[in-house]
Amino acid sequence: MANSYLLKRADFIFRNENDWEKILSNSIKKKPADLINELISSELKGRGGAGFPTGLKWKLTSEAKSDVKYVICNADEGEPGTFKDREILSKVPYKVLTAMAVCGYITGAKQGFIYLRGEYKFLEEELYKAIDEFEYYCKEIKLEFKINIFMGSGAYICGEETALMESMEGRRGEPRNKPPFPSIEGYKEKPTVINNVETLAHAYTIFKEGAKKFYDLGVQYSRGTKLFSVSGDTPKPGIYELELGMSLQDFVYEFGDGDTKAVQVGGASGFLVPRKKFKDAAIGFQGKLTGISLPTGGSMMLFNSSRSMFNVLDNYLEFFREESCGQCTPCRVGCQQLLLGIKAVKRGDKPASYLDKLMRLTETMQLTAKCGLGQSVANSFSSIVENFREEMIY
Amino acid sequence: MNPIQSLVKDLADKHGRKRESLLPIMQGVVAQEKYLSELAMIEIAREIDISASEVYGTATFYSFLETEKMGKYVIRVCKTITCAMKGKNQVMLTIQNMLKIKLGETTPDRKFTLLETNCLGWCHKAPAMLINDDVYTELTPEKVREVLSMYMKENHVN
Ligand SMILES: Cc1cc2nc3c(=O)[nH]c(=O)nc-3n(C[C@H](O)[C@H](O)[C@H](O)COP(=O)(O)O)c2cc1C
Ligand code: SF4
Numbered sequence: 001m002a003n004s005y006l007l008k009r010a011d012f013i014f015r016n017e018n019d020w021e022k023i024l025s026n027s028i029k030k031k032p033a034d035l036i037n038e039l040i041s042s043e044l045k046g047r048g049g050a051g052f053p054t055g056l057k058w059k060l061t062s063e064a065k066s067d068v069k070y071v072i073c074n075a076d077e078g079e080p081g082t083f084k085d086r087e088i089l090s091k092v093p094y095k096v097l098t099a100m101a102v103c104g105y106i107t108g109a110k111q112g113f114i115y116l117r118g119e120y121k122f123l124e125e126e127l128y129k130a131i132d133e134f135e136y137y138c139k140e141i142k143l144e145f146k147i148n149i150f151m152g153s154g155a156y157i158c159g160e161e162t163a164l165m166e167s168m169e170g171r172r173g174e175p176r177n178k179p180p181f182p183s184i185e186g187y188k189e190k191p192t193v194i195n196n197v198e199t200l201a202h203a204y205t206i207f208k209e210g211a212k213k214f215y216d217l218g219v220q221y222s223r224g225t226k227l228f229s230v231s232g233d234t235p236k237p238g239i240y241e242l243e244l245g246m247s248l249q250d251f252v253y254e255f256g257d258g259d260t261k262a263v264q265v266g267g268a269s270g271f272l273v274p275r276k277k278f279k280d281a282a283i284g285f286q287g288k289l290t291g292i293s294l295p296t297g298g299s300m301m302l303f304n305s306s307r308s309m310f311n312v313l314d315n316y317l318e319f320f321r322e323e324s325c326g327q328c329t330p331c332r333v334g335c336q337q338l339l340l341g342i343k344a345v346k347r348g349d350k351p352a353s354y355l356d357k358l359m360r361l362t363e364t365m366q367l368t369a370k371c372g373l374g375q376s377v378a379n380s381f382s383s384i385v386e387n388f389r390e391e392m393i394y
Numbered sequence: 395m396n397p398i399q400s401l402v403k404d405l406a407d408k409h410g411r412k413r414e415s416l417l418p419i420m421q422g423v424v425a426q427e428k429y430l431s432e433l434a435m436i437e438i439a440r441e442i443d444i445s446a447s448e449v450y451g452t453a454t455f456y457s458f459l460e461t462e463k464m465g466k467y468v469i470r471v472c473k474t475i476t477c478a479m480k481g482k483n484q485v486m487l488t489i490q491n492m493l494k495i496k497l498g499e500t501t502p503d504r505k506f507t508l509l510e511t512n513c514l515g516w517c518h519k520a521p522a523m524l525i526n527d528d529v530y531t532e533l534t535p536e537k538v539r540e541v542l543s544m545y546m547k548e549n550h551v552n
Contacts, residue, residue: 077515078512078513078515079513080474080475080476080512080513080517081475081476081513081517082513082515083515083516083517083518086515117515118421118456118458119511119514119515119524120515121527122527122528122529150417150418151417151418151421152456153417153420153421153456153457153458153459154456154457154458154459154511155455155456155457156512156513167417168414168417169413169414170412170413170414170415170416170417170452171413171416171452172451172452172455173455173456174455188414229517229518230518231476231517231518231520232475232476232479232517233479237517237518237519238518239518264475268474268475301475301476301517307479311478312475315473315474315475315478316475319474319512319513322512323512325455
């Protein structure tokens, strides 16, 4: 099994999409239940970060009783270090549109939306051209499905699915309480499937190549491939499709500059892994991989020995403080106090032991914050402070 | 009808008069006017029949929906980690020197506003900035000077 943790390149996502008409027309000849089973047996999990099984998500919405349902493609892509979704939408948009329409066919949704972050406004026109052609074909094969683009306006939190729906409904992008989950009660309180751009592109591959092909890639609990956005101190920054389950050691061997000190996996809301733990870390979803297994939206930021981890943490905390929606106290006040706190320790205004107090604050945030933003600040905070304590103090 | 009124009316005709039309309408006003004035927000509230404070409350949540007048070109320099590591400060200094304004300010001729923003999604081509909707990546002070000179040469101002 050892070699299943090696880095393996793959090429599905950006490979030709010229067959989308065939994939779409063939798919809607199949029974919805069969398509769902195909997705479930592929073990595809959401690529937006949280890793929820996609087949199950579609099944829940297909079983929900409602005349009106929606499919939403989450293209808010705001996690620092992530830039793959834009690439998918600009290079292979028809794959995403096709998967949305098949999802509509399965669940009974007749309206789809792409929530596109404001920073990607320049993509809108091209994307509408693709949508026009796509809808034309849908009409030809008598599939009733419309797609609209909804533009974001510069708010990271709107990538959180319920905040995104609030935003689409014309309100402040403040996350809702869950349950109810969007599959049952989503946009305008109707059953809604919401998926990351990349998840939809993988669904296309599965409808095209079959579940087995996908399932055979990756490792247990982390099947298939994933796009990785590689940036920071690396000689080859860019977007790479790799099988899940590789060890971080192999990743650094391939992408590092020979002097890699740490890698931030999963963006600002992910974890920092220091050099000594590279060999114990595998990239995939929670499960029985060796050592620590890191879920990820695919953001991989490399830092070499010239970088100060204090500056890195300072940058992340400023990000969170600005992007917190401010709705709940642990996150609104917590992010602010963490930022003030590490600066005070650095200046010497607070003793080093104050860092432990701040760690307890992040634990409280993890338990009491309303959404993933506030809950995940603890990830980078504790992994940086635990591993680079000296750099925080001196 | 004054120009703001007719702009808002046109946008409402296009996007509808429901609550879910609010963001597209506000985005349309900002694209044209560069910000949401008090008058615009009152007008939007009237068109979709909600209170003006609801419009204001929603607008202020979103960093791209400005409620203060911006320049014709809004420059947003990415300050998130990779851009910060790859020379964002030099980019910032170059812009400040060329435009003679500080972060958050607008040039007296109302042509440029200089802002910072969070991750633009171009980390592999850092540092990056947006000028209105256009992206500029792999910036160096030279490249910034080149790009800005292009914008500065253009004479007409709103
Ligand atoms: C603060 C926050 C930001 C998020 N941003 C995004 C995002 O930009 N894109 C995305 O696809 N999912 C994002 N998510 C995850 C979504 O809430 C949701 O889980 C995802 O869109 C579901 O799609 P998937 O199952 O295909 O991954 C974010 C979550 C949180 C808590
Ligand atoms: S955790 Fe933060 S972002 Fe999430 S709801 Fe609370 S304040 Fe808003």
